Amino acid sequence: MPDATTLLVVGAGDRGTSHARYAQRHPDRARVVAVAEPLRVRRERFAAEHGLAADAAVADWRQIVERGRISDAVLLCTLDRDHLEPALAFAAQGYHIMLEKPMAVDEESCRAIVDAVERAGVILAVGHVLRYTPYTRVLKRVVDEGRIGDVISVQHLEPVGHWHQAHSYVRGNWRRTDESTSMLMAKSCHDLDWLQHIVGEPPTRVSSFGRLTHFTPANRPQDAADRCVECPVRGECVFDAVRFYGDRLAAGEKGWPLSVVLDDFTGTALEEALRTGPYGRCVYACDNDVVDHQVVAMEFAGGATATFTMTGFTEMANRRTQIFGTRGEIRGDGRMLHIHDFRTGSTEAVDTLPTGNMSAGGGHGGGDEGLMEAFVAAVAAEDPSLVSSGPRESLLSHLSVLAAERARETGTVVEVS
Numbered sequence: 001m002p003d004a005t006t007l008l009v010v011g012a013g014d015r016g017t018s019h020a021r022y023a024q025r026h027p028d029r030a031r032v033v034a035v036a037e038p039l040r041v042r043r044e045r046f047a048a049e050h051g052l053a054a055d056a057a058v059a060d061w062r063q064i065v066e067r068g069r070i071s072d073a074v075l076l077c078t079l080d081r082d083h084l085e086p087a088l089a090f091a092a093q094g095y096h097i098m099l100e101k102p103m104a105v106d107e108e109s110c111r112a113i114v115d116a117v118e119r120a121g122v123i124l125a126v127g128h129v130l131r132y133t134p135y136t137r138v139l140k141r142v143v144d145e146g147r148i149g150d151v152i153s154v155q156h157l158e159p160v161g162h163w164h165q166a167h168s169y170v171r172g173n174w175r176r177t178d179e180s181t182s183m184l185m186a187k188s189c190h191d192l193d194w195l196q197h198i199v200g201e202p203p204t205r206v207s208s209f210g211r212l213t214h215f216t217p218a219n220r221p222q223d224a225a226d227r228c229v230e231c232p233v234r235g236e237c238v239f240d241a242v243r244f245y246g247d248r249l250a251a252g253e254k255g256w257p258l259s260v261v262l263d264d265f266t267g268t269a270l271e272e273a274l275r276t277g278p279y280g281r282c283v284y285a286c287d288n289d290v291v292d293h294q295v296v297a298m299e300f301a302g303g304a305t306a307t308f309t310m311t312g313f314t315e316m317a318n319r320r321t322q323i324f325g326t327r328g329e330i331r332g333d334g335r336m337l338h339i340h341d342f343r344t345g346s347t348e349a350v351d352t353l354p355t356g357n358m359s360a361g362g363g364h365g366g367g368d369e370g371l372m373e374a375f376v377a378a379v380a381a382e383d384p385s386l387v388s389s390g391p392r393e394s395l396l397s398h399l400s401v402l403a404a405e406r407a408r409e410t411g412t413v414v415e416v417s
Contacts, residue, residue, distance in 0.1 A: 004031040005376050006071035008095070010061045010086055012037035012046040014256050014360065015100050015127070016077030020050065022372035030376050033071050036061035041263045061086050069093045073123075073379050076100060079173060080180050084109045091116040096123040096379045098371070102189045102401070103394055105181040107417070110398045114391040125375040125387040126394035130194045130319075132370025135334055135352040142350075143198060147339060148325030151199055154306035155322045158191050164359075165292060165312025166239045167257050170215045171279050175288035182405045183290040184208075185398075188310045191319070192404065193397035195298070195306050197388070198323070202396040203298035203306070205415050208408035210294025214313070220284035227280050229271065239283045241274055256361040296404045318358045318365070334358050334365060 004027065009020050012035050023030040034056040037043035047057035058064060061078075073096040076086055083104050090097055097117065103126050104110045117124040130136055143151060160169075168174050174186040184192075196202045225231040228241040246267075248258045254265050261279045262269050274280030296308040318334025331338040337350040354365035363369060371389075378386035400416050407414040 002380060004029055005073060005379050006031050006033045008033060008064060008071040008074040009035045009046070009077065010037075010064075010074060010090075011077035011079075011100075012039075012042045013077065014259055016075060017042075017046060017049075017259075018256075018360070018363075018368060019075050019077065019098065019127075019372055020046070022369065022376070023050070026376075029380070030372075034058070034064060036064055045263075062089075065089050065093065069095060072096060073098065073375070080105055080186060084112060087113045088116045091120040091122055091124075094120060094122060096375075098125045098127065098375045100127040101193075101394075102126075102181065102185050103398060105185060107399060107402055110395055114395050117391050123375070123378050123382075123384045123387060124391045124394075125371065125378065126389045126391075127371060128190060128193045128197075128389040128394065128397070129364040129367030129371045130190050131197050131367070131388045132374060133334075133352075133358075133365045133367040134354050134370075135332070135337075135365060136194065136197070136367075137370075138350060138352040139330065139332055139337060140198060142330065142337065142339060143323065143325075144200075147328060147341075148323065148330055149327030150302075151304050151323060151325050153304060153324045154195060154199065156191060156195055156306065156308045157320045158188055158308070158310045159314035159317045159319070160187065160310060160312045161314055161316030162238060162312060163244055164257075164316060166215075166283050167244075167260075167279065169290055169292070169312065170239075170283045170286050170288045171241075171281055172260065175286060175290060177289055182401075183210075183292075183310070184294060184296070184405050184408075185401050186290070188294075188308070189398060189401045191308055191310070192296070192298075192400050193389070193394065195308065196393075196397050196400065199300055199302075199304055199306065201300050201302060203400050203416055204301050205299045205413055206296055206400060206404045206407050207413045208294060208296045208404045210291040210310075210408055212289060212291050214292055215283050215286070215288055217284055220282065224282055224284065226282055226285045227275065228282065229274050229280060231282065241280050245270055245274065245279065256359070291408075294408065296407075298400070298404075316359065 009016050023032045032050040035046050038059050074090045075098045077100045174180045228234050234240040293311040298306045321332045323330040328341045340347045356362035358365040403414045403416045
């Protein structure tokens with residue numbers, strides 16, 4: 001039996017912790033040997049979970065670089081703007097890399113990462129987990145088999161969820177473009193990558209519209225306080241943080257999104273976090289600037305078109321897609337596919353049997369497991385073809401996102417470089 005693939009984890013937040021647990025579920029395939037995480041409580045908790053010695057849990061990834069290569073691969077799960085430097089450093093040392101999406105927030109950095117991994121001859125898997133779900137694999141097979149003929153157009157909806165929008169993109173780490181990146185890159189690079197994957201080619205031209213409409217001071221209720229714990233009108237507010245996080249704590253939850261707010265899962269810690277931390281702020285009194293709804297129109301080289309809608313004003317639900325072909329159409333909701341045949345008039349229902357729901361806490365419908373499974377297998381076999389979100393595929397989808405955001409900002413149709 002071959003040795004388990006050894007993993008270094010950089011960033012022990014929600015994503016790094018989640019990806020690393022693959023090694024606990026499959027100790028014969030993967031083993032975590034070190035972690036770099038600046039927050040002491042997260043670093044120590046991660047080290048304890050994986051049985052790491054004190055010198056294998058460090059605050060800064062540069063401390064690991066100084067030791068030379070210590071593992072087969074690295075999981076880079078830092079914040080969006082902190083991907084470039086470690087990716088270049090670890091590629092130069094010969095590490096295979098699983099890089100959380102987005103790979104970087106600008107074209108120059110994306111291209112630098114691709115150049116670095118190709119020059120070093122290492123495997124890169126970008127964390128486009130939607131490619132790796134059972135649902136996507138079945139859907140992709142149906143399209144590629146020609147069941148609906150040639151794809152002519154696609155409608156795709158990402159229902160972010162009203163509380164997910166408030167948690168991550170109004171109060172949270174991805175609320176500001178200058179501190180993180182655009183909403184389209186932070187949240188929806190998944191979806192433009194997924195559309196490229198399903199259609200089978202990247203778009204050549206894009207246009208886009210969207211703005212920050214609701215989460216602004218202009219929509220703040222009369223008498224609302226700056227923080228939910230002090231707000232006299234929070235009982236009527238959809239975005240009341242006390243109710244939202246308190247209900248999850250009372251239910252015994254410890255995963256996402258509560259794990260982003262708390263390190264100590266107690267009522268006292270939650271009250272303190274909501275009184276002093278970012279997640280207790282009124283959604284109409286934050287410093288957010290990313291859009292809360294956006295549409296993108298795409299034209300592909302083969303003539304197909306697609307529309308993508310992202311909106312924060314939904315229930316937390318799976319993405320929904322309709323694909324229109326020359327012989328039939330497909331309706332999908334993240335689990336079920338309904339495949340209609342124009343010739344016979346029949347509709348087949350296919351249950352793709354995803355594992356978990358499509359949220360981060362639910363493992364993205366099996367996408368998190370699928371990504372890690374593919375990456376570890378690729379590293380073990382030294383076969384990059386086992387990864388579908390490699391450097392060139394991911395570069396193309398990131399260029400599409402950047403072009404779409406330029407189109408939104410300029411009100412023009414932009415060609416994808």
